[in-house]
Amino acid sequence: QVQLQESGPGLVKPSETLSLTCTVSGGSISSYYWNWIRQPAGKGLEWIGRIFSSGSTNYNPSLKSRVIMSIDTSKNRFSLRLISVTAADTAVYYCARDPKGGFDFWGQGTLVTVSS
Amino acid sequence: DIQMTQSPSSLSASVGDRVTITCRASQSISSSLNWYQQKPGKAPNLLIFAASSLQSGVPSRFSGSGSGTDFTLTISSLQPEDFATYYCQQSYSTLLTFGGGTKVEIK
Numbered sequence: 001q002v003q004l005q006e007s008g009p010g011l012v013k014p015s016e017t018l019s020l021t022c023t024v025s026g027g028s029i030s031s032y033y034w035n036w037i038r039q040p041a042g043k044g045l046e047w048i049g050r051i052f053s054s055g056s057t058n059y060n061p062s063l064k065s066r067v068i069m070s071i072d073t074s075k076n077r078f079s080l081r082l083i084s085v086t087a088a089d090t091a092v093y094y095c096a097r098d099p100k101g102g103f104d105f106w107g108q109g110t111l112v113t114v115s116s
Numbered sequence: 117d118i119q120m121t122q123s124p125s126s127l128s129a130s131v132g133d134r135v136t137i138t139c140r141a142s143q144s145i146s147s148s149l150n151w152y153q154q155k156p157g158k159a160p161n162l163l164i165f166a167a168s169s170l171q172s173g174v175p176s177r178f179s180g181s182g183s184g185t186d187f188t189l190t191i192s193s194l195q196p197e198d199f200a201t202y203y204c205q206q207s208y209s210t211l212l213t214f215g216g217g218t219k220v221e222i223k
Contacts, residue, residue: 045217047213101207102171104171109159
């Protein structure tokens, strides 16, 4: 059974960089799209972007100027960096696998709060 | 961007009721439509992919239909564990987008 686990700081200061890693276990990271999705408290889901195992990326245009995704296939993990954060970036951040037919496996989510 | 509009935004229903949730895309997305269930404090769970294919392990009371711009998720007989928020999501374009969600509450 594939499992995903997000890790990273739960508190980030305004204007600094949010950095999260998603570690994949129980399956290979190869040949799938790997996604980041976030959800502010009490609100809906927002897709941030995805990275393929080859390293190619697609980002949400609303965040594109601030997002960098990377992947390390040797360690079966991928990462998100979101620069110049503000309070509006406070949310639960999920990583999820996409075999090109919906997000079939998700991490449990990690709350990131942007506050000084 | 392809906008996804769900209706209703919330509904109240009783155990055993048949429930239908609608999702409309701002342009044709063929059958590239997925449905998720989310319970409080939990990650979403994929129910239906490609508009009508049941994800492995999902009860058969869940079904999806539609193509083009109009889609529906149907729960044939609502069970206590089905009270949750449901989201549609299009995977047609490289910018993936979700509907705003439908909260199913107990009447």
